[in-house]
Amino acid sequence: MRLLIAALLAISAHAGAFAQMNPPIAAKRQHSFSHHGITVVDPYHWLKDQSYPTVDDADVLAYLKAENAYFEAQMAPIAGFKDKIYNELQGRVKQDDASVPVPDGAFEYWWQFKPGDQYRTWMRRPKAGGADQLVLSEPELATGLSYFRLGAQSVSPDGKLVAYAIDSDGSERFTIRIREIATGRDLETVTKVSVGGVVWSADSKAILWTEVNENWRRIKTQLHLLGQTSEDRVVYEETEDKGFGVSIGRSQDGKWIIIATSDHATSEVRLVPTGNPAAAPMLIKPRQAGVYYDVDVRGQTLFIRSNDTHVNFRVATASIAKPADWTTLIPGSDRDYITGISAFSSYLAVQGRRDGLDRIVLRRDDGSETAIPFSEAAYTASIGSNQEADAPLLRLSYASMVTPATVFDYDVKAGRLITRKVQAVPSGYDASQYESQRLWITARDGARVPVAIVYRKGFKPDGTGKLHLYAYGAYGLPTMPSFSANRLSLLDRGVAFAIAQIRGGDDLGYQWYLDGKLAKRTNTFNDFVDAARGLVKAGWAAPGHVSASGGSAGGELMGAVVNQAPELFRAVVAHVPFVDVLNTMLDESLPLTPGEWPEWGNPIISKADFELIRSYSPYDQVKPQAYPPLMVTAGLNDPRVTYWEPAKWVAKLRDMKTDSNILIFKTNMGAGHGGKSGRFAALEELAEEYAFILNQFGITQ
Numbered sequence: 001m002r003l004l005i006a007a008l009l010a011i012s013a014h015a016g017a018f019a020q021m022n023p024p025i026a027a028k029r030q031h032s033f034s035h036h037g038i039t040v041v042d043p044y045h046w047l048k049d050q051s052y053p054t055v056d057d058a059d060v061l062a063y064l065k066a067e068n069a070y071f072e073a074q075m076a077p078i079a080g081f082k083d084k085i086y087n088e089l090q091g092r093v094k095q096d097d098a099s100v101p102v103p104d105g106a107f108e109y110w111w112q113f114k115p116g117d118q119y120r121t122w123m124r125r126p127k128a129g130g131a132d133q134l135v136l137s138e139p140e141l142a143t144g145l146s147y148f149r150l151g152a153q154s155v156s157p158d159g160k161l162v163a164y165a166i167d168s169d170g171s172e173r174f175t176i177r178i179r180e181i182a183t184g185r186d187l188e189t190v191t192k193v194s195v196g197g198v199v200w201s202a203d204s205k206a207i208l209w210t211e212v213n214e215n216w217r218r219i220k221t222q223l224h225l226l227g228q229t230s231e232d233r234v235v236y237e238e239t240e241d242k243g244f245g246v247s248i249g250r251s252q253d254g255k256w257i258i259i260a261t262s263d264h265a266t267s268e269v270r271l272v273p274t275g276n277p278a279a280a281p282m283l284i285k286p287r288q289a290g291v292y293y294d295v296d297v298r299g300q301t302l303f304i305r306s307n308d309t310h311v312n313f314r315v316a317t318a319s320i321a322k323p324a325d326w327t328t329l330i331p332g333s334d335r336d337y338i339t340g341i342s343a344f345s346s347y348l349a350v351q352g353r354r355d356g357l358d359r360i361v362l363r364r365d366d367g368s369e370t371a372i373p374f375s376e377a378a379y380t381a382s383i384g385s386n387q388e389a390d391a392p393l394l395r396l397s398y399a400s401m402v403t404p405a406t407v408f409d410y411d412v413k414a415g416r417l418i419t420r421k422v423q424a425v426p427s428g429y430d431a432s433q434y435e436s437q438r439l440w441i442t443a444r445d446g447a448r449v450p451v452a453i454v455y456r457k458g459f460k461p462d463g464t465g466k467l468h469l470y471a472y473g474a475y476g477l478p479t480m481p482s483f484s485a486n487r488l489s490l491l492d493r494g495v496a497f498a499i500a501q502i503r504g505g506d507d508l509g510y511q512w513y514l515d516g517k518l519a520k521r522t523n524t525f526n527d528f529v530d531a532a533r534g535l536v537k538a539g540w541a542a543p544g545h546v547s548a549s550g551g552s553a554g555g556e557l558m559g560a561v562v563n564q565a566p567e568l569f570r571a572v573v574a575h576v577p578f579v580d581v582l583n584t585m586l587d588e589s590l591p592l593t594p595g596e597w598p599e600w601g602n603p604i605i606s607k608a609d610f611e612l613i614r615s616y617s618p619y620d621q622v623k624p625q626a627y628p629p630l631m632v633t634a635g636l637n638d639p640r641v642t643y644w645e646p647a648k649w650v651a652k653l654r655d656m657k658t659d660s661n662i663l664i665f666k667t668n669m670g671a672g673h674g675g676k677s678g679r680f681a682a683l684e685e686l687a688e689e690y691a692f693i694l695n696q697f698g699i700t701q
Helices: 002-013 058-091 138-142 510-514 522-537 553-564 581-586 593-600 607-616 644-656 679-696
Strands: 032-035 038-041 102-104 107-112 121-126 133-137 149-155 161-167 174-180 185-200 206-212 218-225 233-237 245-250 256-262 267-273 293-298 301-306 314-319 327-330 336-343 348-354 357-363 369-371 379-383 393-400 406-411 416-422 434-442 448-456 466-470 495-500 546-551 569-575 630-635 663-668
Touching: 038 607, 058 644, 058 663, 058 679, 121 138, 133 138, 133 149, 133 161, 149 174, 149 185, 161 185, 174 206, 185 218, 185 245, 206 245, 218 245, 233 256, 256 293, 267 293, 293 336, 301 336, 314 336, 348 379, 357 379, 393 416, 434 522, 448 522, 466 522, 495 522, 522 546, 522 553, 522 607, 546 553, 546 679, 553 569, 569 679, 581 593, 581 607, 630 644, 630 679, 644 663
Parallel strands: 466 495, 466 546, 546 569, 569 630, 630 663
Antiparallel strands: 032 038, 102 107, 107 121, 121 133, 149 161, 161 174, 174 185, 185 206, 206 218, 218 233, 245 256, 256 267, 293 301, 301 314, 314 327, 336 348, 348 357, 357 369, 379 393, 393 406, 406 416, 434 448, 448 495
């Protein structure tokens, strides 16, 4: 506490002299533990409030506030630059934006922003004609709240009610309410501990929702009868494996509620008819370790996507009568990775990737297939919102590094794309002034890593430039080459932007994901370092002129690469970084830990996993060396990456790093994993990040 008070006094004493201000120094307190015969010393263990998820320890709060004050003081000299960037970012946002209407039953639905609004207003109009109707106003719901997020929202089949879920503090524990659309009156509050989707019964008299427990685990699906005063009925509860989480959805034909339970490697699916939500769930096939499958339904036929026979998944069919008897419809392929299926009435839409590029194929009952054509060398494309049983006009989303987000309808009969909307950039955007390339860089073990890069015309790969490198690399989540109007603030200042599709994501197929998890986790970090080195070698940046950023598991990536190769980076930003990996994976009381073991390993029972995780865990591997300038963020209410992970990491870095480079750390005291809510508030934090990075490149205008 004495050192903590000293830090606070230092802030007070130097409030007007930013360059001379001393950073907060966290106290070291004796703490160690032994596991598998190995002793680990952890002097910053005290930063984890023992009453979590309540955070009320005076010392912890004092330290976080001291770091926040230091952050603000150090950013103050470039506040004008940050404001300039913020104005640029805001100027690229269409104030009165609106989505393309989506047909669903008797209505078509869309969202819209009114000028100045942080949040969406949800609207609809009758297909047969008539006045626009308000469904839900997020600005109204967010009034008086410092944080607001609309989670699930679902209109009842009869069109009279909307079930909606809101989070008011970033903890991702949502309150579900039922609202009468015609009057805008809330009829009842269903629960305050939901997460995920809401699905209606066919008669509009009940909803199914997923409960999250005190450890933020998705443990059960509940059935709520509208107007009932008794407790909701449990439809399905996960009792077999505490690492599994429950989620719900609806089949494309609207006749089935899909209840899935899974971790990061294994899944199990049950169906309940929307016409009888109290019926016993029908199990499709019992879980089998390492086998992941999901399901859609058309009539009496199940369509199943599974990796049971091929790592890149196959599509099988089965009957409702014999759901576990699967017959291959589309076999697995080394080249084609199947990522999703939608069973429309007249065709099966299959999403996937070929050679790392998105692919959408429509398969008809006669076996004929149509691949929807996309012409750019690097892009991202996906099936959009299609709410009805069939989609003669299939809604698609598309973008590339230079092409703004575009909404297409694909006319299935005519075989042509119809442009419905192109993202507007009010301050101006000329795509001809920017170029994009897709590169392949060879990693140290011979793997070829794809990198998508975008830059303003005139940028020359002559070894003199500046480059920002981004990646994620975990959970099988790809990082696809999409458009961002925000990054124009970097491109227009001469900084190229690159996305490294490193192992750990499934960019090049499911094996690409497997090659970056568990015992192969370090491939992810090596790929990023090797991509940075390869880009420098190819002339895309001058040595030491690469900045980098990542969040969550991507923040773990940032922590690992600055430990491994700090000299490569001019500046690094780590948002809500998962950096205290060993301690988190040893603590099964934490929200996500049991479900994370298939991703990282279980160090509780395995000495090999313990040693491997400890060998790369960024917090455990901080050492006396020079580190690049660092910006780190956290969310006090974050249930995914708890605030103390970045707090402990920053405290240890301050103690051990040998350089005088800036290290700043900000905790959002009223937010969670995603930072501030609202479309403009979020841009303020991005403006801070860009100002920090550009300032380290010597760019301040």
